[in-house]
Structures are given as structure tokens and as C-alpha cells.
Amino acid sequence: MTNSLIKHPLRFILLVLFQVTIFNYVNFLGFINPYPYIIFIVLYPLRNNRNLFIFIAFLLGLSVDMFSDTGGIHAAASVFIAYIRPVISKFSFGALNEVYSIKFNNIEFLRRLTYVSLLVFTHHFVVFNLEVFNMSHILTSLKLTLFSGIFTIILILLITTIFSSSKK
Amino acid sequence: MQQIINFFLRNKTFLLFLLLFSLAIVFTIQSHSFHKSRYINSANFLSGGVYSTVNDINTYFDLKEENLKLQAENNRLRDLVYNNNIKTNLAVDTTTKTNYKTIPALVIKNDYALNNNVLLINKGRQHHIKQDLAVVSPKGVVGITDRFNSKYTTVLSILNTNTLISAKLKKSNHFGTISWNTKSPKFVQLTEIPKIAQIKKGDTIVTSGRSAIFPSDILIGKVKSYQLDQAENFYTVEVELFNDMTSLDHVYIIDNKDKTQIENLLNNSNDQ
Numbered sequence: 001m002t003n004s005l006i007k008h009p010l011r012f013i014l015l016v017l018f019q020v021t022i023f024n025y026v027n028f029l030g031f032i033n034p035y036p037y038i039i040f041i042v043l044y045p046l047r048n049n050r051n052l053f054i055f056i057a058f059l060l061g062l063s064v065d066m067f068s069d070t071g072g073i074h075a076a077a078s079v080f081i082a083y084i085r086p087v088i089s090k091f092s093f094g095a096l097n098e099v100y101s102i103k104f105n106n107i108e109f110l111r112r113l114t115y116v117s118l119l120v121f122t123h124h125f126v127v128f129n130l131e132v133f134n135m136s137h138i139l140t141s142l143k144l145t146l147f148s149g150i151f152t153i154i155l156i157l158l159i160t161t162i163f164s165s166s167k168k
Numbered sequence: 169m170q171q172i173i174n175f176f177l178r179n180k181t182f183l184l185f186l187l188l189f190s191l192a193i194v195f196t197i198q199s200h201s202f203h204k205s206r207y208i209n210s211a212n213f214l215s216g217g218v219y220s221t222v223n224d225i226n227t228y229f230d231l232k233e234e235n236l237k238l239q240a241e242n243n244r245l246r247d248l249v250y251n252n253n254i255k256t257n258l259a260v261d262t263t264t265k266t267n268y269k270t271i272p273a274l275v276i277k278n279d280y281a282l283n284n285n286v287l288l289i290n291k292g293r294q295h296h297i298k299q300d301l302a303v304v305s306p307k308g309v310v311g312i313t314d315r316f317n318s319k320y321t322t323v324l325s326i327l328n329t330n331t332l333i334s335a336k337l338k339k340s341n342h343f344g345t346i347s348w349n350t351k352s353p354k355f356v357q358l359t360e361i362p363k364i365a366q367i368k369k370g371d372t373i374v375t376s377g378r379s380a381i382f383p384s385d386i387l388i389g390k391v392k393s394y395q396l397d398q399a400e401n402f403y404t405v406e407v408e409l410f411n412d413m414t415s416l417d418h419v420y421i422i423d424n425k426d427k428t429q430i431e432n433l434l435n436n437s438n439d440q
Contacts, residue, residue: 051181054185062192068197072196075188080185083187131283
């Protein structure tokens with residue numbers, strides 16, 4: 001119990017810090033940045049208190065927004081994926097819906113990939129559309145969603161794999 | 169009454185989601201309008217502190233390059249002093265009556281890949297920073313100050329769709345407006361240059377001095393290409409920035425002491 005009381009706030013702070021100091025400045029090919037801070041939303045153990053989860057997701061997004069002066073785009077996207085996460089996990093895990101009784105990394109790779117990709121692409125789609133804020137540039141934001149999304153998915157899968165194996 | 173309460177209880181997750189989502193959208197809309205009061209910005213104790221720590225480390229990696237840039241600027245200024253026979257000893261005399269006051273600052277956060285890029289600099293209210301001051305680097309225009317707290321200030325970069333700067337062709341004084349189409353951090357667009365202007369590739373673009381923010385003749389960039397707009401009355405000019413906006417370090421904030429007077433005058437004449 002105490003373990004998770006320390007683990008989640010620490011994960012929150014570290015992810016925001018790494019996002020705003022490193023990942024926001026990758027600028028791969030000039031404009032592609034990953035947003036792996038949503039690992040927090042991907043991994044958060046959702047059992048019953050959905051309201052708390054949605055609120056924490058809002059705070060997570062808002063912290064990233066504060067650092068990068070982007071208004072509220074990350075807050076909006078984070079709240080959105082936090083709200084639809086049960087639907088996505090039901091779709092990707094099917095009968096295995098109670099995924100958090102078992103380890104995230106013990107789930108079949110393809111199911112994990114589906115789950116992460118759906119969350120990431122939804123999040124990035126909201127982020128880039130709100131950033132461009134113009135429906136006539138929807139192709140640009142779709143392009144950014146795709147490139148940035150692939151980058152983020154790879155990073156999230158790598159990070160979750162690395163950190164889980166060390167903890168057994 | 170009972171039913172209303174039940175309705176709220178049943179849908180509380182959705183309602184919470186809706187509330188927070190619309191709050192975030194409100195913040196987003198505010199960030200898309202110029203100088204609209206923005207509650208969430210990086211000019212605060214926490215993000216300012218984090219970015220200055222990171223910047224302290226990062227500056228070591230380009231010390232040499234930065235020093236060369238500063239030396240080049242010193243060299244240019246010394247050329248000016250000697251060639252114009254300015255009789256003051258720059259190191260001592262600070263009593264000369266001037267209209268512009270410059271404040272040195274360091275860029276501790278630099279963005280250029282977003283649509284609305286905002287920089288953070290390490291000077292604030294303590295150092296007499298106000299809203300709407302010009303920010304320039306040795307090579308040219310950087311942006312306009314926006315939000316500030318006691319120690320940090322956000323700067324709306326020239327690479328921000330909300331930033332509009334009045335500019336002119338250096339050789340013919342034809343006025344236009346600088347804006348950014350978000351395509352590349354190396355180029356900005358100059359519009360509303362009248363068709364009559366004789367424009368050539370490589371012409372220098374400088375600030376016009378028509379607004380009270382920027383003094384006139386601060387370098388912006390050079391003409392890369394130009395074409396007539398759809399109505400064929402005005403040129404749209406692609407301007408290549410002299411500044412490398414992707415690597416900014418030392419900048420200067422220019423405070424125009426006559427600014428309040430100019431603005432009062434303009435506001436009064438508008439009212440009448």
C-alpha cells in the first residue's frame with residue numbers, strides 16, 4: 001500500500017520532468033516530439049476510483065502545459081484518454097479486462113501494442129488538433145499524429161519493458 | 169430533487185470529465201489569443217526554477233559559440249563607435265539622456281517546433297520588465313514580452329501565429345506586417361508590401377518603428393522570394409531570418425521610455 005503511495009506520485013513527477021526537459025526538445029527531423037508522459041495514464045491501476053483517476057490525469061496534462069506554455073491542450077487530451085480508457089482496455093484485452101490484477105508486461109505483446117497504440121493515437125490526435133486549432137489543417141495534424149504517435153509508442157513500450165524487468 | 173441528485177450521482181464521472189475537459193479547452197482558447205490573461209504559463213517559480221537549472225547545465229555545451237557571437241557583436245558596436253566619432257567613454261558614461269533602455273537576459277526555455285512558440289527568459293518584475301517590450305538578439309528580432317512574475321518572463325516568439333510585427337524594406341521604407349505560417353523556423357512572411365515597391369531577392373527587412381514596441385531599423389531578415397497575392401495589389405514576401413531561432417541564448421529587452429506617452433496620445437486621439 002505504502003509502496004503505491006510513493007510509486008505513483010514519484011512516477012508522476014519524474015514523467016513530467018523528463019517530458020519538459022528532454023522529450024519536448026527532441027525535435028526529430030525538425031518537428032517530431034514524443035509525449036511519453038502518458039505512460040502514467042497507461043499504467044495507472046484503475047480499480048474503482050475513476051473520478052480520482054480523471055482528476056489526476058487533468059493535473060498531469062496541466063503540469064506539462066504549464067511548462068511548455070501550450071494553454072490546455074495536454075490537459076484536454078489527458079482527461080480525454082483517461083475517460084475513455086476503460087473502453088479501450090475492454091477492446092484490446094477483451095475477457096482479460098481485469099488486467100491490473102496481473103503484470104502489464106505479462107500480457108500478450110499484440111494486445112499490449114493495440115492498447116498502447118489506441119491510447120497514444122487518440123491522445124496525439126486531440127493534442128495536435130487543439131494546437132493547430134484549425135479544421136482546414138487537419139491533414140497536417142493527422143501527419144503529426146502519425147509520426148509523433150509512432151515515436152511515442154516505441155518509447156512507451158521500451159520504457160515499460162526496461163523498468164518492469166528490473167523490478168521483477 | 170431526489171431524481172436530480174440521483175442523476176448527478178449516476179453520471180458523476182461523465183460530468184467530472186466534461187467539466188475538466190471544458191476547462192482545458194478554455195485554457196487552450198485563451199492561449200490562442202494575443203495577451204489574453206493566461207493562467208497557465210511558465211513564468212512562475214516552479215517551471216522557472218526547473219528551466220534555469222537545466223539551462224545552467226546546457227549553457228556549458230555552447231559557451232564557445234556564444235562567446236564568438238558576443239565578440240562579433242562587440243566588434244560591430246566598436247566599429248560604430250569609432251567610425252561615428254562618438255565622444256563618450258562607453259564604459260563610464262551612463263548619464264547620457266536616452267529614450268531606450270536595454271536589459272540583458274538569458275533565454276532559459278526555447279521552443280520552435282510548435283505553432284505558438286513561447287520563450288522563457290530569466291528577468292522579471294524585479295528587473296523592471298513590463299508587458300509588450302521588444303526582445304532582440306545580437307542578430308535581430310526575437311519577440312515581445314508577455315506574462316511575468318518577479319523573476320521570469322514569457323516571450324511571444326516571432327515564431328508565434330499571434331505575433332504580428334510591423335516591418336519595412338530597408339532601402340525603400342515600404343511598410344508591411346511580419347507573421348509566421350508555422351512551416352519552418354527559418355522563415356517568416358512579410359505581407360501588405362504595396363505592389364509599387366521595388367523588391368529584390370536579398371533585400372534587407374528591418375523593423376519599421378511604427379509601433380511603440382520596437383525601435384526602428386532592427387534587423388529581421390532578408391528577402392528569399394516574393395510573389396503578388398491573389399488580388400495582385402500586395403506582395404507576400406518570404407523572409408529568411410538572420411537569427412537562428414533554434415539556438416538563442418543571450419538576448420536584450422528594449423524598453424522605450426516614451427512608450428506610455430505615445431500610447432496615451434494614441435488612445436486619446438482614438439477616443440475623440
